[in-house]
Amino acid sequence: xxxxxxxxxxxxxxxxxxxxxxxxxxxxxxxxxxxxxxxxxxxxxxxxxxxxxxxxxxxxxxxxxxxxxxxxxxxxxxxxxxxxxxxxxxxxxxxxxxxx
Numbered sequence: 001x002x003x004x005x006x007x008x009x010x011x012x013x014x015x016x017x018x019x020x021x022x023x024x025x026x027x028x029x030x031x032x033x034x035x036x037x038x039x040x041x042x043x044x045x046x047x048x049x050x051x052x053x054x055x056x057x058x059x060x061x062x063x064x065x066x067x068x069x070x071x072x073x074x075x076x077x078x079x080x081x082x083x084x085x086x087x088x089x090x091x092x093x094x095x096x097x098x099x100x
Contacts, residue, residue, distance in 0.1 A: 031099030044079030
């Protein structure tokens with residue numbers, strides 16, 4: 001949910017402000033909330049962020065592009081890998097620290 005909401009509102013802080021209290025109210029462990037805080041970065045899903053658009057415009061090699069579909073672009077795979085690995089690493093760090 002954090003990932004999608006942060007993209008729709010284009011704000012990581014708003015996504016966290018809206019969903020952390022909700023997650024805690026429904027009984028999600030605080031350690032899990034902290035571990036998955038990296039999921040609030042969803043800017044890369046749609047290429048609407050100015051730095052993404054500038055990168056596509058400046059790249060003359062053609063490797064940075066928007067595909068036939070809006071979500072088919074050069075930033076989606078690195079973004080998914082980064083957010084997924086950050087959430088997994090956060091989970092293991094919280095687990096190792098004893099918060100779960």
